[in-house]
Amino acid sequence: MLIPLDNKSLPIQETIRQLVGIFSDNYFDIVDHWTDDPEAIGIAHPDNHGILVYISTADLQQGYYVELEAPSYQQEFPYWNKGSYSSSNMNAVAAIVFMHFNMNYISHSAQK
Template sequence: MPESKDRSIHEVIARLRTDVGHDAFAVVDHWPADLSAVGVAQPHDHRYLVYISTLQEKEGRYAFQLERPAIDQDLPFDADPMVDAATYEELVREVRRHLSR
């Protein structure tokens, strides 16, 4: 992950590695211009991804969205609605669930 990312995103990734497992996900950065966002994906299939954004105005809260392969071949992926202002515990639960498929 680029060092240019915000400290808050580095911190949440470090916590996730501790709580979910160091090898449980790969960091994927499709948003290089967004310094407070990154994705975590299944190590063997990056199509299963959790977009994570730290919310600077709401410390300790996170936005996230679950992405998976599209059913419709015309779309790049399917995604659940964005979850805004989730707690860290909610984020961990969804990362575990989504990436363990």
């Protein structure tokens, strides 16, 4: 589900536009836990918003900071940090998103 990104910086808007172009507009949902940060956005697996990718362009001349989160089964922590990456390449970011969504969705589905 895409939402208006008027409160986001042009680099973040362009990031989402490029990811939609690589995948599709129904491959991920925008889950913006960072509404006050124009340089950050979250995208989540459409079937499980616990499988989350945080993307930021803050303090970067170019490129992206990407942090991966997955559902935690501990009540005190709703998410596990599954890794963080820096990349100047959108194709690398797309590959990270693809692998995170698919590996964690398979893992989460197997635990049901």
